[in-house]
Amino acid sequence: MTGQYPTIIDKFCEFETAHAGKLFLAEPVKGVYQKFSWQQAGSQVRRMAAALQEMGLGKNDKVAILSKNCAHWILADLAISMAGCISVPLYPNITADSLREIIVHSESKAVFFGKLDNPEVLRKGIPDELIRISFPFYPTTDCLNWDELISRTAAMKGKPDIDPKALTCIVYTSGTTGHPKGVMHTFHAVGFAVDSFLQTFPDIQEEIFFSYLPLCHVAERMLVECGAIFTGSTVYFVESMDTFAKNLADTRPTVFLAVPRIWEKLQEGILKKMPQPKLNRLLSLPIISSLIKKAIQKKLGLAKAGYIFTGASPINPALLHWFARLGIHIQEAYGMTENVALSHVNRKGAIRIGTVGQAYSSVEVRLGKNNEVQVKSEATMLGYYKEPAITAECFEDDFLRTGDEGLIDADGFLTITGRIKDQFKTSKGKYIMPAPIEGKLLQSSLLAQVCVVGSGMPHAIALGTLTETAKTVTKEKLSGELKNILAEVNKGLEHHEQVPKLIVVTEEWTVANGLLTPTLKIKRKMIDASFGDQYEGWSHEAESIVFALA
Numbered sequence: 001m002t003g004q005y006p007t008i009i010d011k012f013c014e015f016e017t018a019h020a021g022k023l024f025l026a027e028p029v030k031g032v033y034q035k036f037s038w039q040q041a042g043s044q045v046r047r048m049a050a051a052l053q054e055m056g057l058g059k060n061d062k063v064a065i066l067s068k069n070c071a072h073w074i075l076a077d078l079a080i081s082m083a084g085c086i087s088v089p090l091y092p093n094i095t096a097d098s099l100r101e102i103i104v105h106s107e108s109k110a111v112f113f114g115k116l117d118n119p120e121v122l123r124k125g126i127p128d129e130l131i132r133i134s135f136p137f138y139p140t141t142d143c144l145n146w147d148e149l150i151s152r153t154a155a156m157k158g159k160p161d162i163d164p165k166a167l168t169c170i171v172y173t174s175g176t177t178g179h180p181k182g183v184m185h186t187f188h189a190v191g192f193a194v195d196s197f198l199q200t201f202p203d204i205q206e207e208i209f210f211s212y213l214p215l216c217h218v219a220e221r222m223l224v225e226c227g228a229i230f231t232g233s234t235v236y237f238v239e240s241m242d243t244f245a246k247n248l249a250d251t252r253p254t255v256f257l258a259v260p261r262i263w264e265k266l267q268e269g270i271l272k273k274m275p276q277p278k279l280n281r282l283l284s285l286p287i288i289s290s291l292i293k294k295a296i297q298k299k300l301g302l303a304k305a306g307y308i309f310t311g312a313s314p315i316n317p318a319l320l321h322w323f324a325r326l327g328i329h330i331q332e333a334y335g336m337t338e339n340v341a342l343s344h345v346n347r348k349g350a351i352r353i354g355t356v357g358q359a360y361s362s363v364e365v366r367l368g369k370n371n372e373v374q375v376k377s378e379a380t381m382l383g384y385y386k387e388p389a390i391t392a393e394c395f396e397d398d399f400l401r402t403g404d405e406g407l408i409d410a411d412g413f414l415t416i417t418g419r420i421k422d423q424f425k426t427s428k429g430k431y432i433m434p435a436p437i438e439g440k441l442l443q444s445s446l447l448a449q450v451c452v453v454g455s456g457m458p459h460a461i462a463l464g465t466l467t468e469t470a471k472t473v474t475k476e477k478l479s480g481e482l483k484n485i486l487a488e489v490n491k492g493l494e495h496h497e498q499v500p501k502l503i504v505v506t507e508e509w510t511v512a513n514g515l516l517t518p519t520l521k522i523k524r525k526m527i528d529a530s531f532g533d534q535y536e537g538w539s540h541e542a543e544s545i546v547f548a549l550a
Contacts (some may be wrong), residue, residue, distance in 0.1 A: 005191030067114025089216030099125030182385030
């Protein structure tokens with residue numbers, strides 16, 4: 001460690017006093033916002049921290065959090081740290097089997113059980129011997145109740161003395177392949193990452209954040225939870241994805257983060273109400289154009305957003321250009337669970353679309369074998385919990401191996417060209433990197449999701465789902481337009497990379513059907529498992545556009 005950085009508890013205790021009466025957390029429950037000032041939050045955190053200690057939990061004990069985003073998710077996370085324990089955040093849409101696997105592997109002794117779609121199912125994945133605490137707005141039988149616990153427990157006094165080198169959390173990666181791995185991060189790593197972010201964006205001070213991406217994911221945790229706590233800001237939550245648009249419009253955040261799939265959905269929503277030809281016409285009229293942009297920004301809830309980010313997976317550059325025409329300038333960022341999401345970012349006013357930006361000044365970056373992006377900073381993980389061999393494989397000369405292939409231009413802007421492990425070989429012995437081909441196909445307004453496959457086949461084929469716009473077009477017209485798109489993309493590809501078939505599948509790929517990770521990345525192995533037995537038949541179809549049967 002080269003320097004000392006405040007811990008999340010240091011900053012929370014600071015604002016608990018300095019911003020005592022200011023709004024910290026606001027969560028809609030059945031349409032009514034439940035609000036917590038910094039002082040009220042502090043009282044709850046301190047009482048729960050004391051309650052955990054009274055139950056015999058303390059230094060190095062692991063405590064899991066299983067819940068969708070809500071006020072008590074953050075309060076629980078703070079209480080765990082204040083009690084001297086290590087938090088283990090879990091995805092709320094995890095399976096009961098995976099839940100049990102992680103709880104056993106992490107040696108968690110307690111779990112906060114909160115806002116969930118299927119609490120009865122997930123309860124089966126929690127060993128009976130664990131201490132179970134349910135959140136106030138989502139009480140669960142067979143659990144201790146948060147409100148009852150804090151009502152009979154005196155608040156912890158003062159600011160706990162936390163060793164910056166101590167573990168603050170073990171974050172299990174969602175992973176597109178294999179079993180989840182527990183990434184170990186110290187208080188110092190998190191403090192360093194947040195400080196680096198705030199040094200890069202000094203204008204981010206007292207902000208309004210909107211929390212809906214899983215808080216167990218490192219990007220949301222770093223930007224929203226830590227960003228708010230390190231700046232004395234306010235966090236509003238989403239009640240459900242059905243109320244997403246309303247909650248976002250109500251919140252009017254000043255800092256907003258979305259993954260590419262969310263941006264695609266927002267675009268589809270706008271185009272459903274205002275088709276592209278009409279939007280183009282209105283944007284071409286000088287005075288009307290300004291009014292339209294402001295109206296769309298206000299309707300989305302982004303009129304006050306000074307910083308708008310995207311990350312977690314690659315975004316189609318055409319989508320960034322489309323939003324930029326509306327005055328919504330999205331800054332693409334890049335990072336990993338293994339480095340607290342601290343790697344590269346596009347700076348405001350210096351956005352280079354198609355890249356993930358330049359490295360933070362506190363991050364060293366280089367390209368290794370196969371142009372693998374490798375990074376080094378004080379935000380790098382200690383390693384994977386109980387996995388020394390796998391940890392060792394992740395490092396080369398103290399640089400973290402990302403597994404991503406990239407290019408760095410003369411100005412230091414990084415372009416991610418694909419995942420090295422996603423590369424596959426055809427039966428003709430030619431290697432294909434699917435991501436660039438997918439990116440070209442996704443520039444079409446007709447395709448929502450694309451996955452290029454073909455390991456061991458004579459040539460690659462592309463699978464894709466349709467956008468809402470495409471679903472309004474007749475099958476005959478759609479087939480013709482997709483044929484033209486495919487031909488245009490193939491023109492720019494090497495002969496062995498060309499994709500002679502595009503298979504249109506009817507069902508959207510989602511987290512629920514197992515084809516996306518919780519951060520909405522495509523699970524290629526699951527795509528192969530779901531559709532692989534049809535690849536050969538599809539490749540022999542006469543037409544280049546094949547509509548798969550439902």
